[in-house]
Amino acid sequence: MIEPTRFQHSSVGAALAREIDAWRSAGPATATDGLALARLITGELRRIGRHALPPPLLDALAEIAEGSRGRDPFLDDYLDAVLARHEDRFQNSAYLALPLLGRILADPASGPERLSALLLADVVRHEERHRDRTGRGVSCKRIRQAARFVRAVDRSLDSDVAPPATLAGAWFELTALPVSTEHDEYFFIRALQAHELVFTTLTDLLRGATTAVRSGRLDEATARVERASAVFERASLLFRLVATMSVDAFHGFRRYTDGASAIQSEAYKRFEIACGEPGSARLASEAFAGVPAVREEADDHDNLARALADLAAGGPRRGAAAIAEAVAKLEAAHQRWKTTHHSLAVRMLGDAPGSGYTAGVPYLAACRANRLVGVCDGAAA
Numbered sequence: 001m002i003e004p005t006r007f008q009h010s011s012v013g014a015a016l017a018r019e020i021d022a023w024r025s026a027g028p029a030t031a032t033d034g035l036a037l038a039r040l041i042t043g044e045l046r047r048i049g050r051h052a053l054p055p056p057l058l059d060a061l062a063e064i065a066e067g068s069r070g071r072d073p074f075l076d077d078y079l080d081a082v083l084a085r086h087e088d089r090f091q092n093s094a095y096l097a098l099p100l101l102g103r104i105l106a107d108p109a110s111g112p113e114r115l116s117a118l119l120l121a122d123v124v125r126h127e128e129r130h131r132d133r134t135g136r137g138v139s140c141k142r143i144r145q146a147a148r149f150v151r152a153v154d155r156s157l158d159s160d161v162a163p164p165a166t167l168a169g170a171w172f173e174l175t176a177l178p179v180s181t182e183h184d185e186y187f188f189i190r191a192l193q194a195h196e197l198v199f200t201t202l203t204d205l206l207r208g209a210t211t212a213v214r215s216g217r218l219d220e221a222t223a224r225v226e227r228a229s230a231v232f233e234r235a236s237l238l239f240r241l242v243a244t245m246s247v248d249a250f251h252g253f254r255r256y257t258d259g260a261s262a263i264q265s266e267a268y269k270r271f272e273i274a275c276g277e278p279g280s281a282r283l284a285s286e287a288f289a290g291v292p293a294v295r296e297e298a299d300d301h302d303n304l305a306r307a308l309a310d311l312a313a314g315g316p317r318r319g320a321a322a323i324a325e326a327v328a329k330l331e332a333a334h335q336r337w338k339t340t341h342h343s344l345a346v347r348m349l350g351d352a353p354g355s356g357y358t359a360g361v362p363y364l365a366a367c368r369a370n371r372l373v374g375v376c377d378g379a380a381a
């Protein structure tokens with residue numbers, strides 16, 4: 001048998017080089033081998049930034065990814081994220097390692113809300129560990145905001161809550177893969193990942209509310225929509241957290257995130273189509289261009305707006321006013337969310353275009369006219 005050439009690169013540590021050689025000659029033997037490789041890669045990547053991983057290292061990892069695909073799904077997802085820029089498919093889901101996070105979410109010990117709390121608890125730990133990297137005031141504020149989010153998810157949780165002691169839990173720490181060495185990028189990634197999970201929770205609540213309306217259980221539907229408003233308010237804590245970042249720090253990593261934008265967030269768009277039917281202009285716009293799978297789902301998808309319209313067509317119903325009120329509150333929460341997002345973008349971005357190639361702030365300003373559930377004021381998004 002021909003031995004593969006030994007991996008060598010002046011900037012890659014000896015332990016990672018040895019691990020690469022082992023993988024190229026034998027492949028994984030146990031479920032934790034993938035973890036060991038990923039930990040070494042992550043160490044390297046956090047030291048120099050994902051964007052600076054040398055091409056020979058990326059070529060070697062691409063070879064491992066191809067040769068071992070299917071043997072360890074966690075490693076497959078991990079390497080897909082690490083290699084995304086190298087393979088010219090860098091987008092939001094690769095930036096945030098969302099497929100890997102999704103695999104952790106599928107672990108019975110996790111759920112979207114608990115996982116979002118774990119992400120913010122990780123921010124607390126990270127910021128406490130690196131207090132010297134930010135001014136004292138900013139560091140305290142950031143830790144406070146992150147800890148508030150953890151408690152808002154579940155009052156019984158402390159910010160020292162740790163990932164479950166499962167294989168999925170062990171991969172949790174490997175889901176923050178900064179593209180730069182800018183300290184603030186780590187917490188920014190965690191905030192965006194938590195936001196994704198917030199939208200996943202909201203979609204579940206909205207779908208449940210739609211089913212409840214269809215079955216005539218209006219009290220249950222109202223309770224679900226009210227809970228969705230509360231979850232949305234929790235999302236604004238994440239914006240407050242992101243607002244602790246300086247404009248310079250943001251631009252320090254943004255130059256490497258080109259092509260990855262939350263406009264490609266499937267979770268946000270799924271929430272949108274669970275609420276109501278986006279108008280044909282929005283469906284055909286850049287808003288849905290980056291989420292083709294969700295655009296397809298939208299064609300034939302029940303939603304709360306449609307269920308409420310059908311309910312209203314059947315004549316007056318006890319409980320209809322309460323759900324209309326709950327929907328109006330949800331709409332207001334979404335409007336506040338968009339306003340805060342817009343203000344943040346004005347401060348951070350100014351006149352620059354968005355990383356998703358929209359005009360940036362003008363795009364977000366126009367989105368404020370959209371509505372989620374067309375029935376509450378007759379305006380469709």
Ligand code: HEM
Nearest residue numbers: 195261262263268287345348349354355356357358360367
């Ligand atoms: C520094 C902070 C941020 C800036 C400057 C910013 C900027 C932008 C811009 C310019 C867009 C338009 C699409 C594009 O061209 O990229 C956008 C879209 C979006 N952003 Fe942000 N954003 C920030 C933080 C966040 C955070 C923390 C979230 C949390 C989820 C978020 C969620 C979204 C979503 C869901 C969209 C898509 C909106 C739509 O499709 O209508 N953004 N953002």
